[in-house]
Amino acid sequence: MQFENTIEFAQRLDQEDQLRRYRDQFLFPKVNGKQVIYFTGNSLGLQPKNAKQYVDEVMRDWSELAVEGHFYAEKPWWDYHERLAQPLSKIVGAKPEEITVMNTLTVNLHLLMVSFYRPTGNRYKIICEEKAFPSDQYMLQSQVKFHGYNPKDVIVEIKKREGEHNFRIEDILNTIQEIGDECALVLIGGVNYYTGQVFDMKTITKAGHDIGAFVGWDLAHAAGNIKLDLHDWNVDFAAWCSYKYMNSGPGNASGCFIHERFHNKQDIPRFEGWWGTSKETRFLMKPEFEPMPNADAWQLSNAPILAMAPYLASLQLFEEVGMDALVQKRDLIVSYLEFVLKEIDKEVESSFEIITPSNPKERGTQLSVFLHGEGKKLFEYLMKNGVITDWREPNVIRLAPAPFYCSFEDMYNFGQILKEGILKKTSQLSN
The missing domain is CATH 3.40.640.10 (Type I PLP-dependent aspartate aminotransferase-like (Major domain))
Structure with missing residues (x-):
């Protein structure tokens, strides 16, 4: 599939997603009154509404x-x-x-x-x-x-x-x-x-x-x-x-x-x-x-x-x-997240290194990303702006888009927030 880093493309993937209705079966925290982009299902999954x-x-x-x-x-x-x-x-x-x-x-x-x-x-x-x-x-x-x-x-x-x-x-x-x-x-x-x-x-x-x-x-x-x-x-x-x-x-x-x-x-x-x-x-x-x-x-x-x-x-x-359907969406959404990260990397003066294997057979619902040239302030920016992710020393964020409740639009929006955080820091340094 030829990916595009656009909101329209992400929304089209969501419309084609056979699991999209399950997103509404989970309860999301809110930051600044908005539902978060939740990347920490590899640490604690969201609460199912039926629990x-x-x-x-x-x-x-x-x-x-x-x-x-x-x-x-x-x-x-x-x-x-x-x-x-x-x-x-x-x-x-x-x-x-x-x-x-x-x-x-x-x-x-x-x-x-x-x-x-x-x-x-x-x-x-x-x-x-x-x-x-x-x-x-x-x-x-x-x-x-x-x-x-x-x-x-x-x-x-x-x-x-x-x-x-x-x-x-x-x-x-x-x-x-x-x-x-x-x-x-x-x-x-x-x-x-x-x-x-x-x-x-x-x-x-x-x-x-x-x-x-x-x-x-x-x-x-x-x-x-x-x-x-x-x-x-x-x-x-x-x-x-x-x-x-x-x-x-x-x-x-x-x-x-x-x-x-x-x-x-x-x-x-x-x-x-x-x-x-x-x-x-x-x-x-x-x-x-x-x-x-x-x-x-x-x-x-x-x-x-x-x-x-x-x-x-x-x-x-x-x-x-069933696991087959979850794995099918997992592979697609993780690949789309990988694409978004690489596209943002081209647009900013930074360098992301994905240390998770690129072969889908050697990875699951997680991308670990080295933020070369960035520090914990970028992680804190993401958290304050509604992206719940995980920081690991020395300079890694772990992103886990759980297929039950994460959307492709989440992946696009995350990329935009990430780019905004890096550009703001660059602007502040230049001033």
Whole structure:
């Protein structure tokens, strides 16, 4: 498609957009009385309008039924979390029985490490990416220390090449091969939070398995953003947060994937609690743990229903739209944003460097942009003028046009505000 940096062209794309009606299903903040251009769905998704209805339903049942809501609410609380498994399985490419929802992301990664980081003898090393999201770094370091090792001796970071912004698949595979039978676990973020690079999870998973290691994925920036096929890729485990692209609300519940080959295994270590025991005997209070025959065996405590309600509301929208349609719009709107940035770059005395891969297969709903010659004042200008974006040191803004609620007209208008901010600064310097 031949793009044009005009309001008319952007509006024409919006008219042709099959998902345009879903924009009205979300609540937007306002700046100076105007609806914002929202680029931070990779940090916190907008609130779906139907979320309040789902939360109000739980509050009503609580007021009218109290404890009996566990069994007699319209959506009984004792199995409320199970309602999320079916729609989530379609989003991450899994079987429903391989999905469970509980806790929050880093908590779940710690719990999954109990099962999948089992250092023995010569096999004790963990491979991860350089400068992983800090919470993952802290989690890995503390797990390694818990097992009595020095993180410097155990954690192997895959490096980017000097002067390059993204990881090369050959360097990842070479590192896995070099560590070989010393590697106990490969754990990488499926989409790099800083650059937006999408990793070749299928190829990396196979490479890890070929050397006898477990392979897991932190899908915080991947779930609801890119097409996933966790079951067929043979991934051992994965976890993700729900409040970014899946719009479940701040700090909300995390999803987990555990491949079915680990279900009903008696020899797998696992921290256990009463919500992971058999539904049929759970309320008999038996002293012996009888694990659920699916990913729910990793459940510990009863579900946080008020947290799960808005998650379930958002998943209803995913059920209606499907990942194929979201990915189709994602690719188009991100490409249009890329075009707009390059057009503005030609018009101003500045230099933008997009550090996210240009190949649509290697990126999702994010462009990370180096603002060479610009500083944080430009970011602040954008924020004051209704563009909600994200600043990362030393000089990067992350732009994530979520396909559910961002429009092509947003992309055009952002370009004009960006140009205005740069020209104003240039004018002030010349005076």
